[in-house]
Amino acid sequence: MNEQKTAILIDSGCDLPERIRKKYDIEILPLRVIYPEKDYQDGVDINPMMIYQRFPDEIPTTSTPSLAEATDKFDELRDKGYEKVIAIAISSGLSGTYNTLRLAASEYEDLEIFVFDTRNISSASGIFAIWAATRLQKGESFEEICRKLPEKIGDSKAFFYMDTLKYLQHGGRIGRVAGTIGEALKIKPIISCDENGVYYTVAKIRGARTAKLKLAEEVIRYSFGHKTWMILKEGDAHAEAAAMQELLENHEKLVDKQILFEEQITATLALNTGPGLVGVVVMRDPDE
Known part of the structure; x- marks a missing residue:
């Protein structure tokens, strides 16, 4: 944990592999892949090749994390000792995850949470998490990082x-x-x-x-x-x-x-x- 006790959280649509998340100490909230037989957690019990193998006959749907899953994740981060969270989401124009995270964040008074709409997709969203992590490592404050993130969208x-x-x-x-x-x-x-x-x-x-x-x-x-x-x-x-x-x-x-x-x-x-x-x-x- 960094000195500022600030967690960086992404949804799985931000598309950072596990080795990169570990390197930069980035937490993840999985989206869901829905087949008739089961709901799968993205990156947990389903991967891209499993999807491709069932194409073209079966095309699943996706779902954002539930409000309960988002609050459970924030609870987990708080229980680990974090006091602040930078939550980075794929574009609100493509997914409801940003709004779910905002709604969940509004329930906390003992955890300072900044929810960031990247207006992007895949690792073009995840790259903001890497950027924020490197800033934290250099000692930049939570407030300064949150101020600068929207300026980097362009x-x-x-x-x-x-x-x-x-x-x-x-x-x-x-x-x-x-x-x-x-x-x-x-x-x-x-x-x-x-x-x-x-x-x-x-x-x-x-x-x-x-x-x-x-x-x-x-x-x-x-x-x-x-x-x-x-x-x-x-x-x-x-x-x-x-x-x-x-x-x-x-x-x-x-x-x-x-x-x-x-x-x-x-x-x-x-x-x-x-x-x-x-x-x-x-x-x-x-x-x-």
Whole structure:
């Protein structure tokens, strides 16, 4: 525990693997994956490959943690001796988790809780937890970190290439991407989250190879001139993600970058995006 007795909590949609959570002392609240036979806890008793193996015949749904689960987690943190919590949630435009955490936090007088809506998804949300953890390690105060977090929203972005949009459509999460893609024409989208935390189309490209090059181009455009942290994400597409990582590592325009890790997406994101996803998360100017 840090000297300030401040916990950092994420929901599992923030998509940080266990080894990273342990490294930065980050707590997690799982979302749920719902099949007819059982509700599973994301990252606890279900993983992405279990989802992919049941595609396309079975497409599960997701659920936010319940209010009771959120309060149980806050109780657990308080019982561990924490006095403050920075609770980081995926976009309120895509999930109800932020509102659940806010409602749960309002019940506490003996635990100071800041609930942060990242307006983003996957590790583009989780990267805020890494940022906050490094600030705590440097001795920055809870109040200062909470003040700065909203200011960093404009410096964090995820760019995803998807092989198909049918799983995003099935989950009702398609936002401003709706109506823009012609599957029959093999047009592939590059998507991200807008300022309201809703999916939108960054670019529409014909063909997978060209789309992945466009993904790299968008990452470079967003990153150029900044020191950056990057995270590589993939959905049953390890070779493609490795190729993307090599391209970014060797690109002459990306001279001050740190690739934090490469990892498969979490189960709740896998069911909404399907196999064949490659993504890059960028945080600009992480020292600021």
